Amino acid sequence: MDLVLQLLFTGIGIGAVYALVALGFVLIFRATNVVNFAQGEFSMVAAYLMVVFSVDLGWPYWLSFLIALAGMALFGVIFNLGVYYPLRHRTYLPVIIATIGASILLSNSVLAIYGPQPQVLQGWFDTPGIQLGPVYLDSQYLLIIGVTILLVLFNFWFFEKTLLGKKLQATSQDKEMASLLGISVSTMIMITFIYSAVLGGLAGILVAPVLFVSIQMGSTIALKAFAATIIGGFGDVAGAIVGGLALGVIETFGAAYISVPYKDGFAFLVLIAFLVFRPQGIFGERVAEKA
Amino acid sequence: MKLTRREFSAGLAAGLAAPALMRSAWAQGATIKIGMCVPVTGPAAEQGLWAQNGAKLALAAVNKAGGVLGKQVELVIEDDQTTNPGIVLAFSKLAAQSDIVAFLGSIRSTQVQAMAPDVIKVGKPVMIGGTNPDLTHSGNPWLFRFRPNDNYSGRVIADFGVNTLGKKKWAIVHSTDAFGTAGGKALTEALTKLGAPPVLDQGYANQSQDFTPVVLAVKQSGADVLGTYFTFENDLGIFARQLRQLGVNIPWVGSPSVVAVSSTKLAGPALFGTYGVADFAEDSSDTAKAFGKSYRDAYKTAPDNQSAWPYDAITILSAAINKAGSTDPTKIRDAILATQKFAGAEGEYNFDKNGDGLHGYNVVKNDKGKIVYDKHIDFND
């Protein structure tokens, strides 16, 4: 039982990381109908920004954090203008490939600037964790889980209760209709990219103290986050969260009870199973029917 | 359409030929050239940089002492991209330059395996750092190893843990890549020979984000000592932290990565008190100390095995060419194999007929973040 609880905590912790990144995917997908293959690099870039400000320049943690997130907002603007916007009238395929190109560009630019050494980033708290009965709770994972819960609430409030959120919703559901209603579609898409970059950055900064800051830190997480979005039902915000958590738990238990080396395989097996048997995901009700 | 296709092919051929022609034009230098395949890009770019540092340090020393056969020695570096196809291309590119007399290959065993067919074809000596025992035991006469192979690391870990620490219930954790698998196997064999077969043999895939299941498996196995083969330092760092968090504090004797500079930096206190086998330990000999000093002077950081073996390789290779008095590959080969009791940064080189120069490891300890030399264990077979 102790074992199960410990695994459950870890699974939820790592799942929350997937969920955070998955959220960024889903938002961009809903707004643009495009999967952003550079989403993982958003996290990586933010973690490196954190290293620059907090470690190299020695600025206070909270200040570095705010600056890094602001940097990510700017980064979202550049990414949209450089990668998505010029291709917005083309099919999804060129855009996917452009984001793959962006992913290669980003990771190797950071490599060129910062060198290949992994970096250490301190966690938010000084205490590494707490022992709760038989279970050890890593403080950084606790923070990640907490932030995920807050973000779920925030997203609900933002998209359901605010005008901007509703405009974003409208844009993602029907661009033509939204523009007829006087909503500037390109502004909404810009906002989506900014929000998504900040979210991805947040995930990167939160996870960096656990996984260290390295060039590859984003790409592995991003693949799992993809899988999470599909398991949750593509384009569904709640689905991304649940999918991420489910994946983290499945993976951790699969590793513990079936096979550690094939740990990464579980995610993809679950994914394929979902695609074949329930392509609409856990929450998806809308079956793609079009004419 | 067809015409264009033909033209395209002709253009392709011309494009390919041009660099080759240019190369042969400036090839007639008055230097002795040594080729080096090293990761400049890809996951091991970091280690690649250190390897270059080590090689260049040795090169400078050799050239200062008068060079080789009266000429200055020049290093020609090619990026192997940390991949197998990458090193095949890098090596064949170097091999195409006929004035290169010998090569430094990779520290990664699979890369050495990938380039091995071309090495036989070229027929010139290649210094390697890959530690898979098979590399020098499969009939390729041109590979010379400047690090002890994994049989020795397994035997040293087992010997140290069983005989020095007196522990017999072993848990083994290893990466499922080539290095980790071979190492795990060697350790298991050595332990079984010493009458202490491991109670747990757990593999993991590289670049895992979480090691909780592995740590819990170690915990549950009831082992009183841990032996590890980790490939990447960030994996090791995550594992070490989680190991301590979940309350596993048994003695830990690992492969060189446990005591590598970057692991020490990443994992911090989680690695305090661990033992690692190290082909390079700065305090193990006077030569190693001297190397450490000049490395620090040149690069302002501490050296490790990634830089030590290329240093030794260049030093011994240069000495061997001088002794052979010629750049004839067979004569160089004989001279390298004749190298005995040569004090290098990594240890005392006694080349055997397979081309293995070293036959033992240092055991070092992480003493509150400082890597201190503990003892050296050598084998005669």
Added chain:
Amino acid sequence: MSASDNMIPAPAVRSKPLIIRHLPYFIGAAALVALAAGMQFDGYILNILLQATTFSIAVFGLSVVLGLCGQINLAQAAFFGFGAYAVGLGTADLHLNFWLCLVGACAITLVAGAFLGMSTLRLGGHYLAMVTISFQQIVTLVMINAIGVTHGPDGVANIRRPELFQSSQSYLAFCVAMLAIVGYLVWHLPDTKLGRAMRAVRDNELAAGVNGIDVFRTKVYAFAVCAVLGGLAGGLFAGGFAYVSPDQFSFAESIQFLTMSLLGGVASPIGSAIGTGLLILIPEWLRFLKSVPGLYLAIYGLSVILIIRFMPDGIWGFVSDAFTRWRARTNAPPVAGALLLKPATTGGDIVLEVTGLSKHFGGLKAVDGVDIAVKRGSVHALIGPNGSGKTTTLNVLSGLYKATAGKIVLDGTDITSMAPHQRTAAGLGRTFQNIRLFRSMTALENVEIGAERPGNTMIGKGDDALTERAMEALTFVGLGNRANELISSFSYGHQRLIEIARALASNPTLLLLDEPAAGLNSTEKLELHELLKRIAAQGLTILIIDHDMTLVSEAAQHITVLNFGRRIADGESMAVLRHPDVVSAYLGSE
């Protein structure tokens, strides 16, 4: 429809026998093979050429699945790896004959590709991208961890070559020969029936479906062909380099294959070869940038973005596009005879009988219990105000929507639960309100797709029958002289006519026209009216949906009126138009 039959090329316009016209290609290919065999290369050049040759074959696969069929495959390196391991393990461990292993490699990848395709191609788009990535990851994991079979990360060494091609030079020549053969087949694939179907699916899945193409099966074929080419290439690669290991077949390699294909131009094997060559050579040439780690891969990533942005069809696409436009202008199409329409007459007097047809979207009853009976040889109109359910009805009839309830009988055959392409095979032809032509093709090729309808009895024997039929249909609508122009060069009205010609070429039993007059000017409307008369004169039954009352009242003998998804009137034209419910539905009753 079987894949192998379709590999025989059947280009549209021919003057000389195939073998003579393609002779320059084979001479060129033979010269290349001789060059590869005879020229002295050093090891580095040899390795580069061998890599470029084998990679090109794998990239050809992508030009089929992505370029021709418009489906993404992010697992080509996995198929490449299947082939490599089949040859590697087969020759090194099992000591089997190289040729046997190579055939085995193709067979394994064929099965794997078809299986993967069948499990996911119904989903398409992003899902396909995800599934192929997952497949790729799992394959890599298995290669690394199934040590007993694959030797794990150590890889497979001592892979053998065939006795005949022991030297590297001769093996290279053999690979170049394979490249030339595969290149020839892939080059001509677009002109075969299967190739046209793939292009149709890529350009417009819906239109492809209603023109008698089994969209799903076409995608699976494309995917399987792609996988086989990957496997073949992998097998050749393994023989060439004598050593394979899992990291050579990783996700990153799949991305590289994709980039190669895009850079050169995804639509053609020549583009694939150019892209592959460049992407192998460029990083080699850029090695001088190596002093800064990551710099050249960063440039590589940037180039991918720039290529997609500024050269969407790749290098070759850029060149050949200009060439195609030039050829289309200069090539005069052949003269065609008169179009004959012979609608099948197996059923009774009623060609289309719809009873109790309903289509509900959630709570919305878009169509609710509608009955329609279309008499043989008549022109029947279906009208109603906006949102009355006309187009939904048409979409249910042509199979784009599944009926919630009701029954559809076409010429005695119950087609209610058939897929769109099956209905087309059963004799249904249709046009779309918003034109759905295959935009990358010429007018003639578009109509040829229609003519290829399974069960079209009006296609004669011989290579040229299809082209003749398509030319007849185009001439019938008055566009025969512009047959070889690309769709984009036609006016809106003419595109509509091409769509009708496409349906007519298939010799349907019933022709569904969805608002054919929408967007036409008055002259074009007159022409359309004349055309409908000429079609009706040949005895083809037409079901027309339109707003244009003049057209409907003049052309149709019988009218069915829908409002709010229900039938509110049905009968002879003049009587129906005077019906008070119809008047109030159109003029508003509040």
